[in-house]
Amino acid sequence: MTTVTYSIPNISCGHCVHTIQSEVSELVGVVSVVADQNKRIATITFDTPATENQIKALLAEIDYPVAN
Numbered sequence: 495m496t497t498v499t500y501s502i503p504n505i506s507c508g509h510c511v512h513t514i515q516s517e518v519s520e521l522v523g524v525v526s527v528v529a530d531q532n533k534r535i536a537t538i539t540f541d542t543p544a545t546e547n548q549i550k551a552l553l554a555e556i557d558y559p560v561a562n
């Protein structure tokens with residue numbers, strides 16, 4: 495199990511938080527997604543078969559690219 499906090503500059507409101515949490519949660523292997531609109535971060539806990547590359551690719555696809 496891995497937990498990573500990503501910096502996501504495009505987070506601007508509660509809708510962004512909701513979109514990120516619901517979309518990323520759909521990935522098989524993702525255990526939890528907690529996004530913070532003030533800090534513009536998302537803390538994601540995942541295990542196989544989910545991978546960091548897959549999560550980053552999904553975030554980029556839904557217009558919330560990771561900055562780190």
Ligand SMILES: [Cu+2]
Binds near residue numbers: 505507508
């Ligand atoms: Cu928003």
